[in-house]
Amino acid sequence: MSTVPRAARPGKRAVPGARTGTAAGVRLSLTIRATPEATREAVAAVRGIMARAGAAPGLLFRVELVLAEVLNNIGEHAYGGAGGRVWLKARMEGDALCVTIADRGKPMPGGEMPEGVLPDTEVPCERQPEGGFGWYLIHSQVDSLDYCRRDGENILGLRFTPRSGA
Template identity: 40%
Template sequence: MDTDHSFTITTPGTEEAVREALALVRVRIRARGVPEDICGNVEIALAEALNNIVEHAYADISGTVEITGEIKNQRLLLDLRDHGQPMPGLSLPKGRLPDHEVALEDLPEGGFGWFMIHNLTMKLLYNRMADGNRLTMVFSLQEKANRGSANSGAP
C-alpha cells in the first residue's frame, strides 16, 4: 500500500512499459518531495536498470518488475524485483566509462548504462533470490552526496 513515504509499482518487463513506469515513478517521488534535480538522476539510473532487466533478465522469458520506493533519512531507496535470469556471475557489472578519446569509427555506442547507474547512486546492492533478482538503488536527497558507488575505473 502506498504511504506518504513509500509506493509500489508493478510493470510488465517490456521496453514500452518501461516508459510508463519511469513516468509513474517520477510522479510518485516528486509528490513525496524529492527535488527536481534528484528526480532526473533517479529517472536516468532507473531507466538503465529497467532496460537491463528487459534486455537480459527477460531476454528469453517474460515477466513483471516490482518497483518499491521508500524515502527515509534523506534517502530514496528503490528496490527492483524481477523473476528473470540472474546477473552473469551473480554480481553487478562494474560500469566503466567507455573510452571517448578514440577515432570516430571507434566511438562507443553502448556500455554507458551501468556507468550511469553507479555514478548517480550512493549505494547499489544486488541479490539473487530463490525467485529472481533484487536490485536496490539508494539515492541521497542531499544534492551533492551521490556518486558514492561510482566505480568508473578512472584515475
C-alpha cells in the same frame, strides 16, 4: 544485501499506484512487464511519489535516468525482450528515495553487478563502443547500489539522496 527493502515476492500481487503513509513516508509497489511502455509508466509513478514528497528537481532527474536504464536493461538482458515480470518497490525516507527492483530473468554475468567503468573512448570513431555506458551511469547517479541473486531472483537495491547544487 543492503538494508534496502525487498521487492514484492513473485506470486504476491502488488497494487499499481498503492501508497500509504505521510508525504515523507510515501510508498509505491508495482508489478510490471519488462517493456518500454511499462518502464515509462513505472518511472512516472516513482516520479509522482517523489514529487508529492517534495523531492528536489536534480534528484527527480537522477532517479528517472537510473530507473529507465535499469528497467530497460532488465527487459533487454535479463528477459531477452520477452517482457517478463518486474517487481518494484519505492519509498521516500525523508529526503532519500529507496528503490528495490526484482526480476526472475537471467542472472547478471558471473553473478556480479557490472562495475560501472566507462568503456575506452580513446579510439578512432569507427571503433567507438555503441554500448557499455549504462552501468557507469547507474553507479554515478546513485548513493548506494546492491545486487544479489536469491531464490531465482535478481534483486537490485538503489538509494538516492539529494546532492548539493542539484
